[in-house]
Amino acid sequence: MGRYTWDFSVIAANWDPLMAGLAVTLQLTAICAVIGLVGGFLVCQMVMSRIAPLRWVAIGFIEVFRCTPALVQIIWIFYCVPFFFGVFYDPFYMAILALGMNITAFNAEAYRAAIQAIPSSHYDACTALGLSPLKKTLFVILPQAVLMAIPVLLTNTIGLLQQTSLVAIVAIADLMYEGKTLATQTYRPIEIYTTVAFIYFALSVPLSQVVGLCERRLRSRLA
Amino acid sequence: MSSSFLNVQGLRKSFGGHLVVLDDINFQMEAGERVVVIGPSGSGKSTLLRCVMGLEKIDHGRIELEGVRYIEADPKSTKDNFVNIPVRNKVGMVFQHYTLFPHLTVLGNLILAPMRARGESRSSSTERAMQLLTRLGLESKAGAFPGMLSGGQKQRVAIARALLLDPKIMLFDEVTSALDPELVTEVEGLMLELAEQKMSMMIVTHDMWFAKRIATRVIFSADGRIIEDAPPSKMFTNPAEPRTADFLKKVLHVETIS
Numbered sequence: 264m265g266r267y268t269w270d271f272s273v274i275a276a277n278w279d280p281l282m283a284g285l286a287v288t289l290q291l292t293a294i295c296a297v298i299g300l301v302g303g304f305l306v307c308q309m310v311m312s313r314i315a316p317l318r319w320v321a322i323g324f325i326e327v328f329r330c331t332p333a334l335v336q337i338i339w340i341f342y343c344v345p346f347f348f349g350v351f352y353d354p355f356y357m358a359i360l361a362l363g364m365n366i367t368a369f370n371a372e373a374y375r376a377a378i379q380a381i382p383s384s385h386y387d388a389c390t391a392l393g394l395s396p397l398k399k400t401l402f403v404i405l406p407q408a409v410l411m412a413i414p415v416l417l418t419n420t421i422g423l424l425q426q427t428s429l430v431a432i433v434a435i436a437d438l439m440y441e442g443k444t445l446a447t448q449t450y451r452p453i454e455i456y457t458t459v460a461f462i463y464f465a466l467s468v469p470l471s472q473v474v475g476l477c478e479r480r481l482r483s484r485l486a
Numbered sequence: 487m488s489s490s491f492l493n494v495q496g497l498r499k500s501f502g503g504h505l506v507v508l509d510d511i512n513f514q515m516e517a518g519e520r521v522v523v524i525g526p527s528g529s530g531k532s533t534l535l536r537c538v539m540g541l542e543k544i545d546h547g548r549i550e551l552e553g554v555r556y557i558e559a560d561p562k563s564t565k566d567n568f569v570n571i572p573v574r575n576k577v578g579m580v581f582q583h584y585t586l587f588p589h590l591t592v593l594g595n596l597i598l599a600p601m602r603a604r605g606e607s608r609s610s611s612t613e614r615a616m617q618l619l620t621r622l623g624l625e626s627k628a629g630a631f632p633g634m635l636s637g638g639q640k641q642r643v644a645i646a647r648a649l650l651l652d653p654k655i656m657l658f659d660e661v662t663s664a665l666d667p668e669l670v671t672e673v674e675g676l677m678l679e680l681a682e683q684k685m686s687m688m689i690v691t692h693d694m695w696f697a698k699r700i701a702t703r704v705i706f707s708a709d710g711r712i713i714e715d716a717p718p719s720k721m722f723t724n725p726a727e728p729r730t731a732d733f734l735k736k737v738l739h740v741e742t743i744s
Contacts, residue, residue: 382583382585384581384583384585385585385587387536387539387541387579387581387585388581388585388587390539390540390541391539391541391577391578391579391581391648392599392603392647392648392651393571393574393575393599393603393604393651394598394599394602394603395603398602398603402602403587403598406589407587407588407589410589483633484588484589484631484633
Protein backbone atom coordinates (compact mmCIF):
# COMPACT_ATOMS: atom_id res chain seq x y z
CA MET A 264 0.00 0.00 0.00
CA GLY A 265 2.68 2.40 1.04
CA ARG A 266 4.71 1.89 -2.10
CA TYR A 267 1.78 2.12 -4.51
CA THR A 268 2.03 5.09 -6.86
CA TRP A 269 -1.41 6.43 -7.73
CA ASP A 270 -1.87 7.51 -11.30
CA PHE A 271 -5.26 9.00 -12.06
CA SER A 272 -4.16 10.13 -15.51
CA VAL A 273 -5.51 6.79 -16.68
CA ILE A 274 -9.00 8.11 -15.89
CA ALA A 275 -8.56 11.21 -18.00
CA ALA A 276 -7.15 9.12 -20.83
CA ASN A 277 -10.16 6.80 -20.79
CA TRP A 278 -12.84 9.36 -19.95
CA ASP A 279 -14.97 8.72 -23.03
CA PRO A 280 -15.60 4.98 -22.56
CA LEU A 281 -16.36 5.61 -18.88
CA MET A 282 -18.92 8.26 -19.78
CA ALA A 283 -20.40 6.00 -22.46
CA GLY A 284 -20.76 3.34 -19.77
CA LEU A 285 -22.34 5.86 -17.43
CA ALA A 286 -24.88 6.77 -20.11
CA VAL A 287 -25.90 3.11 -20.39
CA THR A 288 -26.18 2.86 -16.60
CA LEU A 289 -28.41 5.94 -16.44
CA GLN A 290 -30.59 4.72 -19.30
CA LEU A 291 -31.08 1.34 -17.65
CA THR A 292 -31.90 3.01 -14.34
CA ALA A 293 -34.37 5.49 -15.83
CA ILE A 294 -36.23 2.94 -17.97
CA CYS A 295 -36.47 0.36 -15.17
CA ALA A 296 -37.49 3.03 -12.64
CA VAL A 297 -40.47 3.99 -14.83
CA ILE A 298 -41.37 0.32 -15.34
CA GLY A 299 -41.18 -0.17 -11.58
CA LEU A 300 -43.36 2.84 -10.71
CA VAL A 301 -46.18 1.81 -13.05
CA GLY A 302 -45.73 -1.97 -12.88
CA GLY A 303 -45.43 -1.90 -9.11
CA PHE A 304 -48.80 -0.19 -8.75
CA LEU A 305 -50.47 -2.64 -11.15
CA VAL A 306 -49.01 -5.70 -9.38
CA CYS A 307 -50.04 -4.17 -6.04
CA GLN A 308 -53.62 -3.81 -7.34
CA MET A 309 -53.49 -7.49 -8.34
CA VAL A 310 -52.24 -8.49 -4.87
CA MET A 311 -55.17 -6.61 -3.31
CA SER A 312 -57.68 -7.86 -5.89
CA ARG A 313 -60.82 -9.75 -4.93
CA ILE A 314 -60.09 -12.25 -7.71
CA ALA A 315 -58.04 -15.07 -6.18
CA PRO A 316 -56.10 -16.21 -9.31
CA LEU A 317 -54.92 -12.63 -9.91
CA ARG A 318 -53.71 -12.52 -6.32
CA TRP A 319 -51.86 -15.82 -6.62
CA VAL A 320 -50.07 -14.77 -9.80
CA ALA A 321 -49.03 -11.43 -8.29
CA ILE A 322 -47.88 -12.91 -4.98
CA GLY A 323 -45.91 -15.62 -6.85
CA PHE A 324 -44.29 -12.95 -9.01
CA ILE A 325 -43.32 -10.83 -6.01
CA GLU A 326 -41.93 -13.74 -4.02
CA VAL A 327 -39.85 -15.06 -6.94
CA PHE A 328 -38.22 -11.70 -7.51
CA ARG A 329 -37.80 -10.83 -3.84
CA CYS A 330 -36.40 -14.19 -2.83
CA THR A 331 -33.75 -14.75 -5.49
CA PRO A 332 -30.63 -12.62 -5.98
CA ALA A 333 -30.86 -9.99 -8.70
CA LEU A 334 -27.63 -11.33 -10.18
CA VAL A 335 -29.17 -14.77 -10.57
CA GLN A 336 -32.30 -13.20 -12.13
CA ILE A 337 -30.23 -11.39 -14.73
CA ILE A 338 -28.20 -14.45 -15.66
CA TRP A 339 -31.23 -16.73 -15.60
CA ILE A 340 -33.27 -14.47 -17.89
CA PHE A 341 -30.26 -13.97 -20.18
CA TYR A 342 -29.82 -17.73 -20.70
CA CYS A 343 -33.28 -19.16 -20.13
CA VAL A 344 -35.64 -16.78 -21.93
CA PRO A 345 -34.02 -17.59 -25.32
CA PHE A 346 -34.03 -21.28 -24.40
CA PHE A 347 -37.67 -21.51 -23.28
CA PHE A 348 -39.27 -19.01 -25.64
CA GLY A 349 -36.98 -19.33 -28.65
CA VAL A 350 -36.41 -15.57 -28.82
CA PHE A 351 -33.25 -13.64 -28.35
CA TYR A 352 -33.23 -9.89 -27.87
CA ASP A 353 -30.35 -7.55 -27.39
CA PRO A 354 -28.83 -8.17 -23.91
CA PHE A 355 -29.78 -4.58 -23.03
CA TYR A 356 -33.49 -5.49 -23.31
CA MET A 357 -32.93 -8.70 -21.35
CA ALA A 358 -31.37 -6.62 -18.60
CA ILE A 359 -34.33 -4.20 -18.66
CA LEU A 360 -36.67 -7.19 -18.35
CA ALA A 361 -34.79 -8.60 -15.37
CA LEU A 362 -34.18 -5.37 -13.46
CA GLY A 363 -37.63 -3.98 -14.37
CA MET A 364 -39.37 -7.03 -12.93
CA ASN A 365 -37.14 -6.98 -9.87
CA ILE A 366 -37.97 -3.39 -8.96
CA THR A 367 -41.63 -3.94 -9.87
CA ALA A 368 -41.79 -6.64 -7.19
CA PHE A 369 -40.21 -4.41 -4.55
CA ASN A 370 -42.31 -1.35 -5.49
CA ALA A 371 -45.51 -3.42 -5.38
CA GLU A 372 -44.77 -4.09 -1.72
CA ALA A 373 -44.08 -0.40 -1.10
CA TYR A 374 -47.44 0.57 -2.63
CA ARG A 375 -49.25 -2.15 -0.72
CA ALA A 376 -47.83 -1.00 2.60
CA ALA A 377 -48.81 2.59 1.81
CA ILE A 378 -52.37 1.66 0.81
CA GLN A 379 -52.80 -0.43 3.94
CA ALA A 380 -51.61 2.49 6.05
CA ILE A 381 -54.61 4.56 4.90
CA PRO A 382 -57.13 4.43 7.78
CA SER A 383 -60.30 2.49 7.03
CA SER A 384 -62.29 5.54 8.14
CA HIS A 385 -61.25 7.22 4.89
CA TYR A 386 -63.13 4.54 2.96
CA ASP A 387 -66.18 5.22 5.13
CA ALA A 388 -65.83 8.95 4.53
CA CYS A 389 -65.75 8.34 0.76
CA THR A 390 -69.00 6.36 0.98
CA ALA A 391 -70.58 9.08 3.12
CA LEU A 392 -69.55 11.64 0.50
CA GLY A 393 -71.10 9.55 -2.26
CA LEU A 394 -67.85 8.82 -4.11
CA SER A 395 -68.03 5.71 -6.30
CA PRO A 396 -65.37 3.00 -5.80
CA LEU A 397 -63.50 4.19 -8.91
CA LYS A 398 -63.53 7.86 -7.85
CA LYS A 399 -62.49 6.81 -4.36
CA THR A 400 -59.46 4.93 -5.73
CA LEU A 401 -58.50 7.69 -8.17
CA PHE A 402 -58.94 10.77 -6.00
CA VAL A 403 -58.49 9.59 -2.42
CA ILE A 404 -56.60 6.29 -2.16
CA LEU A 405 -54.11 6.51 -5.06
CA PRO A 406 -52.80 10.04 -4.34
CA GLN A 407 -52.34 9.27 -0.66
CA ALA A 408 -50.68 5.93 -1.40
CA VAL A 409 -48.23 7.47 -3.87
CA LEU A 410 -47.37 10.27 -1.44
CA MET A 411 -46.77 7.88 1.43
CA ALA A 412 -44.86 5.41 -0.75
CA ILE A 413 -42.50 8.04 -2.22
CA PRO A 414 -39.66 7.56 0.31
CA VAL A 415 -39.60 3.78 -0.18
CA LEU A 416 -40.01 4.08 -3.96
CA LEU A 417 -37.03 6.43 -4.09
CA THR A 418 -34.98 4.14 -1.86
CA ASN A 419 -35.80 1.25 -4.20
CA THR A 420 -34.71 3.41 -7.13
CA ILE A 421 -31.34 4.08 -5.48
CA GLY A 422 -31.00 0.32 -5.04
CA LEU A 423 -31.86 -0.09 -8.71
CA LEU A 424 -29.07 2.29 -9.71
CA GLN A 425 -26.58 0.15 -7.78
CA GLN A 426 -28.03 -3.08 -9.12
CA THR A 427 -27.59 -2.04 -12.73
CA SER A 428 -23.87 -2.71 -12.17
CA LEU A 429 -24.75 -6.42 -12.16
CA VAL A 430 -25.56 -6.39 -15.87
CA ALA A 431 -21.83 -6.21 -16.62
CA ILE A 432 -21.88 -9.98 -16.09
CA VAL A 433 -23.83 -10.47 -19.34
CA ALA A 434 -21.50 -8.11 -21.24
CA ILE A 435 -23.68 -5.00 -21.34
CA ALA A 436 -21.37 -2.02 -21.65
CA ASP A 437 -22.52 -0.14 -18.56
CA LEU A 438 -20.29 1.85 -16.22
CA MET A 439 -19.15 -1.24 -14.31
CA TYR A 440 -18.41 -3.17 -17.51
CA GLU A 441 -16.37 -0.31 -18.99
CA GLY A 442 -14.49 -0.03 -15.71
CA LYS A 443 -13.73 -3.74 -15.67
CA THR A 444 -12.51 -3.64 -19.28
CA LEU A 445 -10.31 -0.61 -18.64
CA ALA A 446 -8.93 -2.16 -15.47
CA THR A 447 -7.67 -5.19 -17.39
CA GLN A 448 -6.40 -3.12 -20.30
CA THR A 449 -4.53 -0.52 -18.27
CA TYR A 450 -3.42 -2.59 -15.24
CA ARG A 451 -4.80 0.24 -13.09
CA PRO A 452 -7.74 -1.46 -11.29
CA ILE A 453 -7.25 0.56 -8.10
CA GLU A 454 -7.72 3.95 -9.73
CA ILE A 455 -10.44 2.80 -12.08
CA TYR A 456 -12.60 0.93 -9.55
CA THR A 457 -12.19 3.80 -7.09
CA THR A 458 -13.45 6.21 -9.73
CA VAL A 459 -16.32 3.91 -10.69
CA ALA A 460 -17.33 3.59 -7.04
CA PHE A 461 -17.15 7.35 -6.63
CA ILE A 462 -19.44 7.90 -9.64
CA TYR A 463 -22.11 5.53 -8.24
CA PHE A 464 -21.76 7.24 -4.88
CA ALA A 465 -22.01 10.74 -6.33
CA LEU A 466 -25.19 9.78 -8.21
CA SER A 467 -26.83 8.15 -5.20
CA VAL A 468 -26.11 10.70 -2.49
CA PRO A 469 -28.34 13.45 -3.93
CA LEU A 470 -31.13 10.88 -4.40
CA SER A 471 -30.86 9.76 -0.80
CA GLN A 472 -30.93 13.42 0.30
CA VAL A 473 -34.17 13.80 -1.64
CA VAL A 474 -35.56 10.78 0.23
CA GLY A 475 -34.79 12.46 3.54
CA LEU A 476 -36.35 15.73 2.40
CA CYS A 477 -39.49 13.94 1.19
CA GLU A 478 -39.84 12.09 4.47
CA ARG A 479 -39.62 15.30 6.49
CA ARG A 480 -42.12 17.10 4.26
CA LEU A 481 -44.54 14.19 4.24
CA ARG A 482 -44.35 13.83 7.98
CA SER A 483 -45.36 17.44 8.50
CA ARG A 484 -48.02 17.31 5.81
CA LEU A 485 -49.68 13.97 6.46
CA ALA A 486 -49.63 14.36 10.23
CA MET B 487 -94.03 2.77 2.94
CA SER B 488 -94.25 5.03 5.87
CA SER B 489 -94.92 8.71 6.22
CA SER B 490 -91.94 9.15 8.54
CA PHE B 491 -88.97 11.15 7.37
CA LEU B 492 -86.50 8.47 8.50
CA ASN B 493 -87.86 5.02 9.13
CA VAL B 494 -85.77 2.13 10.41
CA GLN B 495 -87.66 -1.17 10.37
CA GLY B 496 -86.60 -4.44 12.05
CA LEU B 497 -82.92 -3.60 11.82
CA ARG B 498 -80.61 -6.39 12.92
CA LYS B 499 -76.85 -6.22 12.69
CA SER B 500 -74.36 -8.80 13.84
CA PHE B 501 -70.68 -9.28 13.34
CA GLY B 502 -69.80 -12.72 12.05
CA GLY B 503 -73.41 -13.83 12.63
CA HIS B 504 -72.78 -14.31 16.37
CA LEU B 505 -72.08 -10.99 18.01
CA VAL B 506 -75.44 -9.20 17.72
CA VAL B 507 -74.90 -5.46 17.96
CA LEU B 508 -78.35 -4.27 16.94
CA ASP B 509 -81.37 -6.44 17.52
CA ASP B 510 -84.71 -5.64 15.91
CA ILE B 511 -84.44 -1.86 16.01
CA ASN B 512 -87.59 0.02 15.01
CA PHE B 513 -87.22 3.73 14.94
CA GLN B 514 -88.87 6.69 13.20
CA MET B 515 -88.04 10.34 13.16
CA GLU B 516 -89.61 13.39 11.54
CA ALA B 517 -87.85 16.09 9.55
CA GLY B 518 -86.28 18.73 11.78
CA GLU B 519 -85.98 16.41 14.74
CA ARG B 520 -82.65 16.13 16.52
CA VAL B 521 -82.30 12.68 17.99
CA VAL B 522 -79.44 12.07 20.38
CA VAL B 523 -78.52 8.44 21.00
CA ILE B 524 -76.96 7.72 24.38
CA GLY B 525 -75.97 4.52 26.09
CA PRO B 526 -73.06 2.49 27.42
CA SER B 527 -70.07 1.61 25.25
CA GLY B 528 -70.84 -1.28 22.96
CA SER B 529 -74.56 -0.65 23.04
CA GLY B 530 -74.62 -0.25 19.26
CA LYS B 531 -75.07 3.56 19.09
CA SER B 532 -72.37 4.13 16.49
CA THR B 533 -73.35 1.01 14.59
CA LEU B 534 -76.90 2.33 14.29
CA LEU B 535 -75.59 5.54 12.68
CA ARG B 536 -73.27 3.55 10.43
CA CYS B 537 -76.21 1.40 9.29
CA VAL B 538 -78.29 4.49 8.49
CA MET B 539 -75.34 5.80 6.44
CA GLY B 540 -75.06 2.45 4.65
CA LEU B 541 -71.57 1.70 5.93
CA GLU B 542 -72.53 -1.64 7.46
CA LYS B 543 -74.03 -4.73 5.88
CA ILE B 544 -77.20 -5.42 7.84
CA ASP B 545 -78.61 -8.89 8.48
CA HIS B 546 -82.23 -7.97 8.53
CA GLY B 547 -84.51 -4.98 8.11
CA ARG B 548 -84.92 -1.94 5.93
CA ILE B 549 -84.30 1.78 6.14
CA GLU B 550 -86.37 4.45 4.37
CA LEU B 551 -85.80 8.16 3.85
CA GLU B 552 -88.80 10.33 2.96
CA GLY B 553 -90.79 7.18 2.30
CA VAL B 554 -88.26 5.70 -0.11
CA ARG B 555 -86.54 2.46 0.85
CA TYR B 556 -82.79 2.90 0.33
CA ILE B 557 -81.26 0.06 2.33
CA GLU B 558 -82.71 -3.39 2.69
CA ALA B 559 -81.26 -6.71 3.80
CA ASP B 560 -81.92 -9.84 1.84
CA PRO B 561 -82.02 -12.53 4.54
CA LYS B 562 -81.76 -15.34 2.00
CA SER B 563 -78.58 -13.98 0.47
CA THR B 564 -75.13 -13.42 1.88
CA LYS B 565 -74.48 -10.80 -0.75
CA ASP B 566 -74.42 -7.06 -0.13
CA ASN B 567 -77.55 -5.20 0.92
CA PHE B 568 -79.83 -3.55 -1.55
CA VAL B 569 -78.75 0.09 -1.61
CA ASN B 570 -80.42 2.96 -3.47
CA ILE B 571 -77.33 5.11 -3.78
CA PRO B 572 -78.96 8.42 -4.86
CA VAL B 573 -81.20 8.32 -1.77
CA ARG B 574 -78.36 7.23 0.50
CA ASN B 575 -76.39 10.22 -0.79
CA LYS B 576 -78.96 12.51 0.85
CA VAL B 577 -77.54 11.37 4.19
CA GLY B 578 -74.44 13.14 5.46
CA MET B 579 -72.12 11.92 8.18
CA VAL B 580 -69.30 13.29 10.32
CA PHE B 581 -66.94 10.95 12.15
CA GLN B 582 -65.01 11.00 15.40
CA HIS B 583 -61.60 11.20 13.71
CA TYR B 584 -62.35 13.98 11.18
CA THR B 585 -61.37 11.80 8.19
CA LEU B 586 -60.21 14.82 6.21
CA PHE B 587 -58.05 13.70 3.30
CA PRO B 588 -54.49 14.81 4.15
CA HIS B 589 -53.30 15.18 0.54
CA LEU B 590 -55.94 17.82 -0.20
CA THR B 591 -56.26 21.36 1.13
CA VAL B 592 -59.30 22.40 3.14
CA LEU B 593 -60.90 23.72 -0.06
CA GLY B 594 -59.84 20.55 -1.93
CA ASN B 595 -61.57 18.44 0.71
CA LEU B 596 -64.74 20.50 0.43
CA ILE B 597 -65.10 20.48 -3.35
CA LEU B 598 -63.96 16.88 -3.95
CA ALA B 599 -67.38 15.26 -3.66
CA PRO B 600 -69.41 18.06 -5.32
CA MET B 601 -67.06 17.86 -8.31
CA ARG B 602 -66.29 14.14 -8.51
CA ALA B 603 -69.52 12.64 -7.22
CA ARG B 604 -72.07 15.27 -8.30
CA GLY B 605 -70.42 16.64 -11.41
CA GLU B 606 -70.59 20.24 -10.24
CA SER B 607 -68.11 22.61 -11.89
CA ARG B 608 -64.95 23.65 -10.07
CA SER B 609 -65.91 27.33 -10.09
CA SER B 610 -69.41 26.78 -8.75
CA SER B 611 -68.34 24.35 -6.02
CA THR B 612 -65.43 26.59 -5.05
CA GLU B 613 -67.77 29.56 -4.75
CA ARG B 614 -70.18 27.63 -2.53
CA ALA B 615 -67.31 26.21 -0.45
CA MET B 616 -65.80 29.67 0.10
CA GLN B 617 -69.19 31.08 1.15
CA LEU B 618 -69.58 28.29 3.67
CA LEU B 619 -66.01 28.64 4.98
CA THR B 620 -66.55 32.38 5.37
CA ARG B 621 -69.72 31.74 7.34
CA LEU B 622 -67.74 29.44 9.63
CA GLY B 623 -64.88 31.92 9.95
CA LEU B 624 -62.52 29.49 8.25
CA GLU B 625 -61.96 31.30 4.95
CA SER B 626 -58.31 31.98 5.81
CA LYS B 627 -57.77 28.22 6.10
CA ALA B 628 -59.01 27.36 2.60
CA GLY B 629 -55.51 26.78 1.28
CA ALA B 630 -54.21 25.04 4.41
CA PHE B 631 -53.66 21.30 4.63
CA PRO B 632 -55.61 19.45 7.35
CA GLY B 633 -52.38 18.66 9.21
CA MET B 634 -51.98 22.37 9.94
CA LEU B 635 -55.39 22.77 11.63
CA SER B 636 -56.46 22.31 15.23
CA GLY B 637 -58.79 19.44 16.05
CA GLY B 638 -61.75 21.80 16.37
CA GLN B 639 -61.02 23.41 13.01
CA LYS B 640 -60.62 19.98 11.39
CA GLN B 641 -63.97 18.85 12.70
CA ARG B 642 -65.71 22.03 11.55
CA VAL B 643 -64.19 21.56 8.10
CA ALA B 644 -65.43 17.95 8.14
CA ILE B 645 -68.94 19.22 8.97
CA ALA B 646 -68.68 21.83 6.20
CA ARG B 647 -67.59 19.13 3.75
CA ALA B 648 -70.75 17.14 4.53
CA LEU B 649 -72.99 20.25 4.46
CA LEU B 650 -71.78 21.26 0.99
CA LEU B 651 -73.63 18.22 -0.38
CA ASP B 652 -76.96 19.60 0.95
CA PRO B 653 -77.86 16.54 3.05
CA LYS B 654 -81.43 15.99 4.21
CA ILE B 655 -80.12 14.59 7.48
CA MET B 656 -76.77 14.77 9.23
CA LEU B 657 -75.32 11.98 11.35
CA PHE B 658 -72.75 12.92 13.99
CA ASP B 659 -70.78 10.00 15.42
CA GLU B 660 -69.01 11.15 18.60
CA VAL B 661 -67.64 14.15 16.76
CA THR B 662 -66.24 15.83 19.88
CA SER B 663 -64.81 12.73 21.58
CA ALA B 664 -61.32 13.14 20.09
CA LEU B 665 -61.14 16.87 20.85
CA ASP B 666 -59.35 18.66 23.64
CA PRO B 667 -61.99 20.09 26.03
CA GLU B 668 -61.35 23.70 25.04
CA LEU B 669 -62.03 22.88 21.38
CA VAL B 670 -65.34 21.12 21.99
CA THR B 671 -67.37 24.34 22.21
CA GLU B 672 -66.58 25.55 18.69
CA VAL B 673 -67.81 22.27 17.19
CA GLU B 674 -70.87 22.07 19.43
CA GLY B 675 -71.59 25.72 18.65
CA LEU B 676 -71.70 24.92 14.95
CA MET B 677 -74.04 22.01 15.57
CA LEU B 678 -76.35 24.25 17.62
CA GLU B 679 -76.37 26.69 14.69
CA LEU B 680 -77.46 23.88 12.39
CA ALA B 681 -80.15 23.02 14.92
CA GLU B 682 -81.51 26.56 14.69
CA GLN B 683 -81.74 26.09 10.94
CA LYS B 684 -83.92 23.00 11.56
CA MET B 685 -81.39 20.52 10.19
CA SER B 686 -82.48 16.95 10.89
CA MET B 687 -79.81 15.24 12.93
CA MET B 688 -78.91 12.00 14.62
CA ILE B 689 -76.17 12.45 17.18
CA VAL B 690 -74.16 9.96 19.19
CA THR B 691 -72.40 11.66 22.07
CA HIS B 692 -71.09 11.04 25.56
CA ASP B 693 -71.69 14.66 26.54
CA MET B 694 -75.03 14.60 28.38
CA TRP B 695 -75.15 18.36 28.87
CA PHE B 696 -74.77 18.90 25.15
CA ALA B 697 -77.33 16.17 24.49
CA LYS B 698 -79.81 17.95 26.71
CA ARG B 699 -79.16 21.24 24.95
CA ILE B 700 -79.44 20.10 21.35
CA ALA B 701 -81.86 17.18 21.41
CA THR B 702 -85.56 17.24 20.63
CA ARG B 703 -85.58 13.54 21.49
CA VAL B 704 -83.20 11.26 23.34
CA ILE B 705 -82.85 7.55 22.81
CA PHE B 706 -81.21 5.35 25.39
CA SER B 707 -79.89 2.15 23.90
CA ALA B 708 -78.26 -0.83 25.58
CA ASP B 709 -77.39 -4.33 24.41
CA GLY B 710 -78.43 -3.53 20.87
CA ARG B 711 -81.94 -2.46 21.78
CA ILE B 712 -83.75 0.82 22.29
CA ILE B 713 -84.58 0.86 25.98
CA GLU B 714 -86.13 4.29 26.25
CA ASP B 715 -87.16 7.02 23.83
CA ALA B 716 -88.19 10.34 25.38
CA PRO B 717 -87.83 14.11 25.10
CA PRO B 718 -84.70 15.40 26.89
CA SER B 719 -86.73 17.08 29.63
CA LYS B 720 -88.16 13.71 30.58
CA MET B 721 -85.09 11.54 29.88
CA PHE B 722 -82.70 13.56 32.00
CA THR B 723 -85.01 14.40 34.90
CA ASN B 724 -87.38 11.49 35.23
CA PRO B 725 -86.37 8.48 33.14
CA ALA B 726 -88.99 5.74 33.01
CA GLU B 727 -86.62 2.80 32.83
CA PRO B 728 -84.36 1.81 35.76
CA ARG B 729 -81.52 1.01 33.34
CA THR B 730 -81.63 4.54 31.96
CA ALA B 731 -81.54 5.98 35.46
CA ASP B 732 -78.59 3.73 36.37
CA PHE B 733 -76.69 4.78 33.27
CA LEU B 734 -77.33 8.49 33.80
CA LYS B 735 -76.30 8.22 37.40
CA LYS B 736 -73.00 6.60 36.38
CA VAL B 737 -72.10 9.11 33.68
CA LEU B 738 -73.32 12.21 35.49
CA HIS B 739 -72.36 11.29 39.04
CA VAL B 740 -75.63 12.97 40.04
CA GLU B 741 -79.24 11.85 39.96
CA THR B 742 -80.45 14.12 37.17
CA ILE B 743 -79.47 17.30 35.41
CA SER B 744 -81.78 20.22 35.18
